[in-house]
Amino acid sequence: MTAYIVRRLLYAIPILIGVNALTFVLFFVVNSPDDMARMHLGNKRVTDQAIQSWKEEHGYEKPLLYNAGADGAGKLTETILFQKSIKLFVFDFGQSDSGRDIGFDISQRMWPSLAIAVPTLIVGLLVNITFALTLAFFRGSYLDFWGVVLCVAMMSISGLFYIIGGQYLVGKLLNLVPISGYDTGIAAWKFMVLPVVVGVIGSVGAGTRWYRTLFLEEINRDFVRSARAKGLSEHWVLFRHVLQNALIPILTGVVVVLPALFIGSLLTESFFGIPGLGSYTIDAIQNQDFAIVRAMVFLGAVLYIIGLLLTDISYTIADPRVRLE
């Protein structure tokens, strides 16, 4: 098991190098730092002087790949490739284009993201599995049919509608909780309710339908039939045999997103004014802060790879037949 994990971690290295190379090409080769400077400075009649000083201010004045002007190891380290890309591997994110320390910002902003994303995931999972089990219990009936119709209809509604509708209904018409904002400590719960509820409702259509398919696949298996033949009650069959055996596909979907919860949801956070990593990214996109976007791309890739690894490990816990070698 340990050997397997180590090998998987080693596999991650070439992938991260690939991600890094991709962002490097995207951010520095497709458009040179000169282009970015010109864009930030407003394009029209920008002097070379102004471009140069912008680049120096933001640390883009070094050569791309090879610095002939520096001495010793500096020939390679005093370059944009090293300063802006390779340093990401040790999670040194450097400064954003507006001069803030990205690493510090991330460590501050991940907590609000988690505070929204974790309850959304857990409540969503419980709700979806409950609904799906109910539909599976009443399979073939009108309840099942109309339940699926409702799921398809809810899937077809844009996520933006749930957010805007939820804000309007709960926040403005009913005045139950504040529409947007955030608070420190326990007082934050008021601000968390609406995003979590909206997030759960937004995912319930697709989720319930997907879990129902999983359960129905299991429900037709032979061991379920023999369990029923033994005289077990339908509830017992559903919980003991169907749910447990459907756990593997459920885990695949859930565990892989666990690390990504840090990043939060871009949409939810920006709509509800939550100072998490999602709104951080959105702000960066809108201000065209390339350093932050670059850092978030790398962080996202790392978290995804960790998620894949966790998925594999969780299999061994959920199903003793799976052994990692």
Added chain:
Amino acid sequence: MNIGGFQPVILWTDALVFLLVLLVAAGFWYASKHEHLMQPWRRVVDSRTGQAALVVLLFYIVVGLLDTVHFNEQIDTDDQGAPIYSTEIVSLFDVVAGTLESQREKSYSAPFATHLYSKETVELADGTSTREYPLLEYGGQHLAEGDSKAADIAAKALTGAIKGTLIWAILIAVIVLMKGKGAVLVGRLLRAELDKPWHVGAWTALFVFAVFGSFWELSAYYHILGTDKVGEDVFYQSLKSIRTGLVIGTLTTLVMLPAALLLGIMAGYFRGWVDDVIQYLYTTLNSIPSVLLIAAAVLMMQVYIDNNADQFNSVTERADLRLLFLCLILGVTSWTGLCRLLRGEALKLRELEYVQAARAFGVRNFRILMRHVLPNVMHIVLITIVLDFSGLVLAEAVLSYISIGVDPSTNSWGNMINGARLELAREPVVWWSLLAAFGFMFTLVLAANLFSDAVRDAFDPRLRKQR
């Protein structure tokens, strides 16, 4: 000012849409010659929801295609009699819906309103000024003093519905006549006695024609979905957005399909280092969260467009290239799933007896791939394309909201939502733009979801066995 002549303009996305239409037509022509290829399609038509969804989709597709035929109108002739063309690019749809576009108000107005939505200071004849709701320039201005608006709307809606029904009846008559047998067939169609649920399709079509007919009739006299901030008709905007939604939903898969097909099949068939390289490629791309990858790529494109503005002749062309690029980058993030599926399927196929036999006979790899592997993975490709469609339409709105979607000058539901979002803070609320965008999007996505279910049920061999 238009004097009849025109000069066709083919934008990049237009060309690809035409290519897609050609491919679909060729595919159907080919399938119609082969019974085993037609069978799954017959099963799609067997399904009631599939048929109803198809009719709604066809309606959207017709509007989208009308909006895809672009040209410059001739505005004058020079001294030698050679034509001069307008630089503004218009589409066939713009010509059909010309009145909708030209009837611009000053600012917001509610659906079916006759007055503007906010008060303005108006100077009276005697020099004093008051604040009141000014009259609209076009909406409801045919009404005389004392006419009942509700009665007028009802009458116009009925006229439109009847017109739509007439067109529907003519269409049904033409189709039935082409099949022969005439009246008998119509009777059986309406009594739902045919071998397939054609009556569902027919009734859905009637519904679509009648509703759209009355909307169309009304829209000549009222702004049936209101007007937006600059006074543009929201109904017109919603219809124009159909093309953008369809283009994003279909071209994305079209542009990435060759790569996914080629790499997926090659990885599964050749194994070894080819497999390793291709797997590495898609794992790397897959490990970047797609929103972030799209954001990064679109940001870079914005920088490029900003710095090379002189390369684009017109706003329409720039917006079009941006749309195409968005399709490309969405494709880059979504092809990996298909590629992995195809790899798995090719791994399975290469071990089957007939492929082994072909290899033993010395058939070239390329020929095996073309004759034995490719045709046997086509159902996966088709199912994936249809399943992805609705997700892409929804993604457009989200991306446009976080300003990494289509160009702000392009009509799209995402841009409509983005523009109307801030108006929710107003009192009283401006809700019609949002509702129109969500409504049109919901109808399209729901139809696409139902249709894709029908397609999956019909094409997936695993599901077929269960029945």
